[in-house]
Amino acid sequence: HEIPHHNIQHHPHPRHAPHHQFSSSKPHHNGTNNVNSISNIVGPTAIAPAASVHELLECPVCTNSMYPPIHQCHNGHTLCSTCKIRVHNRCPTCRQELGDIRCLALEKVAESLELPCKYYKLGCPEIFPYYSKLKHEGICIYRPYNCPYAGSECSVVGDIPFLVAHLRDDHKVDMHTGCTFNHRYVKSNPREVENATWMLTVFHCFGQYFCLHFEAFQLGMAPVYMAFIRFMGDEMEARNYSYSLEVGANGRKLIWEGTPRSIRDSHRKVRDSHDGLIIQRNMALFFSGGDRKELKLRVTGRIWKEQQNPDANMCIPN
Numbered sequence: 001h002e003i004p005h006h007n008i009q010h011h012p013h014p015r016h017a018p019h020h021q022f023s024s025s026k027p028h029h030n031g032t033n034n035v036n037s038i039s040n041i042v043g044p045t046a047i048a049p050a051a052s053v054h055e056l057l058e059c060p061v062c063t064n065s066m067y068p069p070i071h072q073c074h075n076g077h078t079l080c081s082t083c084k085i086r087v088h089n090r091c092p093t094c095r096q097e098l099g100d101i102r103c104l105a106l107e108k109v110a111e112s113l114e115l116p117c118k119y120y121k122l123g124c125p126e127i128f129p130y131y132s133k134l135k136h137e138g139i140c141i142y143r144p145y146n147c148p149y150a151g152s153e154c155s156v157v158g159d160i161p162f163l164v165a166h167l168r169d170d171h172k173v174d175m176h177t178g179c180t181f182n183h184r185y186v187k188s189n190p191r192e193v194e195n196a197t198w199m200l201t202v203f204h205c206f207g208q209y210f211c212l213h214f215e216a217f218q219l220g221m222a223p224v225y226m227a228f229i230r231f232m233g234d235e236m237e238a239r240n241y242s243y244s245l246e247v248g249a250n251g252r253k254l255i256w257e258g259t260p261r262s263i264r265d266s267h268r269k270v271r272d273s274h275d276g277l278i279i280q281r282n283m284a285l286f287f288s289g290g291d292r293k294e295l296k297l298r299v300t301g302r303i304w305k306e307q308q309n310p311d312a313n314m315c316i317p318n
Contacts, residue, residue, distance in 0.1 A: 057110055057130070059083055061092055067110075067134060072103040119143050122159065141234050148211050148230060149173065149200060150267040160232050164209055167202055179205035179303040185214055185225075187295040206241070206305050208233060210260060213267055213276075214299065225284050227299050228276025230267070231260040238262045245277040245301045249287040254279060260303070 059066050061083035072078045073091035079098075089098045113130040117140055120126075124142040137143065144157040149171045156166055167173040181203060201212045209232035216225050227245050231238035238260050245256045256277035261270045270276065279287075279297070288296040 053109060053113065054115065056106060057113075061087065065130075065134070066106075067131065068102075068107050070103045070106050070110075071098055072101050072106075073098050074101070078103050078106060117142070145232070145263055146266070147171075148232065148263040148267065150213060150215070160209060163232065164202065167200070171200070174201045175204070176201060177204045179203070181212065181301050183212060183214065183227075183299040183301070185295065185297045185299065187216070202232075203303065205303055208237075208241070210241075210243075210303055211263065212301070213270075215267075215271060217271065219278075223281045225279040225281070225295075225297065226271060226274075226276050227256075227279075227301075228258075228270055229260040229301070229303065230263050230265070230270065232263055235262040235264060240306055241303060242306055243301060243303045245299055247277065247279060247287060247297055247299050249289060249298075252283075252286070254283070 056078075057066050057070075058064070059080040060077070061079055064080065066078065066080040069081050070078055071081060071084045073094060073096045075091070075094050075096060077091050077093040079087070079092065083092075084098055087098075090096070091098055110130040114127050115130060115133055117124040117126045117128065117133065118137055119140050119142040122142040122144070124140055126136065126140075128136055144159060145163060147154040147156040147158075147163055147166060149167060154171070156163070156170075158166065164175075168175055181201070183201065185199065199214045203210045203212065211230045211232060212227065213230065214225070214227045216223055218224075227247070229243045229245075231241060241260055243258065243260055247254050254277060258275065261275060277299070284295060284297055288294060
């Protein structure tokens, strides 16, 4: 890279909840905040205190909330339909055969419950009927983000300030301040596409964070190179920004303008949709000059904010 390295002061994201620590594993997708393991769930006819009803609806195997069909064995022990298959139709509590008995009473109890979103500690104020809660949690704007690093399958999740620190400290990603960039990509053997790793740079501008991706991959029979930007935030916020990418040499250049995709969309999804600057190998080698045996691409770009106030659209250099 030919950009001077800047130290970025990491302030909490202005439109996100305060910084919380997250574990480095993916959250349970149908989970709840109560993840206490229950070794022996009482049968449907037992009377439980109101505070423990939520625990009754927690699967003893995966600890996720149970949704219809909720299964039970002859002794009244319950578990979710996914885990019924996983335990090979044997009750994990008493080892009795499960059969096909539905726990209709517990399903009915669930209908009467209203529960907060499991991301309430991250700022979500919503309360939902039990059976609506799961659908909301899949799209909740307060849910943690997946790590945007694309060089390996990273399972870390967290809010934006946490992920920025994680990218800097754990993935050693280059951090830069400013809304313009000059990114240089050099590869000694341009025919090696399979081993071409993703490059990622994080930019801090307009109080937000953006990820610049650059990758080589196979498109049909020919290798291509692709650059694009993702926004570290939700899709609605991403629409407030635009960016341009430019690559060229010898009197020719390719220009791409677009809206950054949210990191809610995986880098693979963005790549496969071709939503970015794509450079064919022959053109990339032409831009590289010389004997065409080494790839030397210079990608320049700019990020700007889309709003009517022209003064707010100015990028002040550091």
